[in-house]
Amino acid sequence: xxxxxxxxxxxxxxxxxxxxxxxxxxxxxxxxxxxxxxxxxxxxxxxxxxxxxxxxxxxxxxxxxxxxxxxxxxxxxxxxxxxxxxxxxxxxxxxxxxxxxxxxxxxxxxxxxxxxxxxxxxxxxxxxxxxxxxxxxxxxxxxxxxxxxxxxxxxxxxxxxxxxxxxxxxxxxxxxxxxxxxxxxxxxxxxxxxxxxxxxxxxxxxxxxxxxxxxxxxxxxxxxxxxxxxxxxxxxxxxxxxxxxxxxxxxxxxxxxxxxxxxxxxx
Numbered sequence: 607x608x609x610x611x612x613x614x615x616x617x618x619x620x621x622x623x624x625x626x627x628x629x630x631x632x633x634x635x636x637x638x639x640x641x642x643x644x645x646x647x648x649x650x651x652x653x654x655x656x657x658x659x660x661x662x663x664x665x666x667x668x669x670x671x672x673x674x675x676x677x678x679x680x681x682x683x684x685x686x687x688x689x690x691x692x693x694x695x696x697x698x699x700x701x702x703x704x705x706x707x708x709x710x711x712x713x714x715x716x717x718x719x720x721x722x723x724x725x726x727x728x729x730x731x732x733x734x735x736x737x738x739x740x741x742x743x744x745x746x747x748x749x750x751x752x753x754x755x756x757x758x759x760x761x762x763x764x765x766x767x768x769x770x771x772x773x774x775x776x777x778x779x780x781x782x783x784x785x786x787x788x789x790x791x792x793x794x795x796x797x798x799x800x801x802x803x804x805x806x807x808x809x810x811x812x813x814x815x816x817x818x819x820x821x822x823x824x825x826x827x828x829x830x831x832x833x834x835x836x837x838x839x840x841x842x843x844x845x846x847x848x849x850x851x852x853x854x855x856x857x858x859x860x861x862x863x864x865x866x867x868x869x870x871x872x873x
Contacts, residue, residue, distance in 0.1 A: 621841045622836075622839055622841050624640075625640075625810055626812075626839075628640040628643070628810070629810070629811075629812055631818055631821075631822050632814050632815070632818050633811065633812040633813065633814055633815060634812060634815040634818075634839075635812075636832075636835070639805070639809075640809065640810070643805055643808065643809040643810070644801075644805060646697050646700060646701075646804070646805075646808060647801045647802075647804040647805035647808065648801055649693060649694060649697055650697065650701050650801070650804045650808075651801060652694050653678070653694060653697070653698065653701060653705075654705075654787075654789075654799055656668055656669075656673075656678055657678065657705060657787050658787050672691065675745060676744070676745070677716050677719045677720070677744070677745070678698070679698060679702065679716075679719040679720070679727065680719055680729075680744060681695060683695045683696070700808050701804065701808065702721070702727075703721070704789055704790055704791070704804075704807055704808075705721060705787065705788075705789065705790075706720075706721045706722065706787070706788050706789075706790050706796075707720045707721060707722040707785050707786070707787060707788075708722075708785060708786045708787075708788055709722050709748055709777045709779070709785055710779070710780045710783035710784060710785050710786070711749060711779055711780060711781055711782065711783050711784060711785060712747055712748035712749035712752065712777065712779045712785065713747050713748075713749045713784075713785070714747065714784055714785035715747055715748045715785045716744075716745065716746070716747060717746050717747060717748050717750070717751050718732065718737065718744060718746065719744070722748065722777075723774055723775075724773070725770050725771075725773065725774060728774075729744075731768060731770070732764075732768060736764075736767075740760060740761050740764075742760075748777065748779075749779060752776060752779065756776055757776065758771075758774075758776060789803060789804075791803070791806070791807050792807055817838060820834075821834050821835055821838070
């Protein structure tokens with residue numbers, strides 16, 4: 607009997623999308639953090655450990671067995687790889703725009719795959735074939751492509767093929783100083799790296815709402831605020847909404863009317 611009732615009513619859907627529920631209250635949500643977004647923020651710690659070469663046995667194992675002299679950004683998830691390593695590689699595109707290199711000596715920054723100038727990464731428009739034909743390799747650092755006179759070593763013809771290279775200035779290298787890895791937020795400001803900072807920059811975002819202080823405040827009653835939130839979202843279970851959602855039997859839907867005016871469904 608129970609199965610027949612479920613089959614008759616159909617699948618029950620959430621009235622408010624989960625993506626909207628997981629937004630901060632300032633953006634119209636309930637402030638419940640998405641597990642998926644939090645998981646990505648926590649897994650970014652592994653990427654950060656690899657890029658900053660944190661002193662750990664796991665990082666050493668990654669460099670010797672997984673990377674083999676290649677950049678983390680250039681690894682392709684092919685073949686039979688572990689679940690954890692596949693997940694780390696899957697979130698690279700999400701966190702890559704926020705990871706930047708501060709060039710000092712230029713020996714620890716990959717010219718092609720690291721973010722170090724406004725046109726980075728350069729391998730987004732310079733193909734590996736062009737790099738190889740010019741006599742370079744994918745592991746070239748910035749210092750490798752600067753000659754003794756402080757000019758780029760790449761071919762003059764590249765300025766015609768890739769006009770954006772005209773705007774790439776040669777960084778002033780500082781010897782005996784290692785390049786550093788930094789985290790930049792959505793506004794381009796350098797921020798201390800942390801899971802909270804990653805979550806703030808990589809989560810789903812919406813425009814701030816104007817009614818947040820009228821719904822959520824220090825003396826509010828949570829139940830009342832939640833009902834007011836549903837009213838603003840137009841998701842309160844009033845008769846007009848129930849009719850759209852087709853909740854209940856056809857007989858009840860036909861008999862629905864406002865208990866005050868008796869003319870139409872209440873709203």
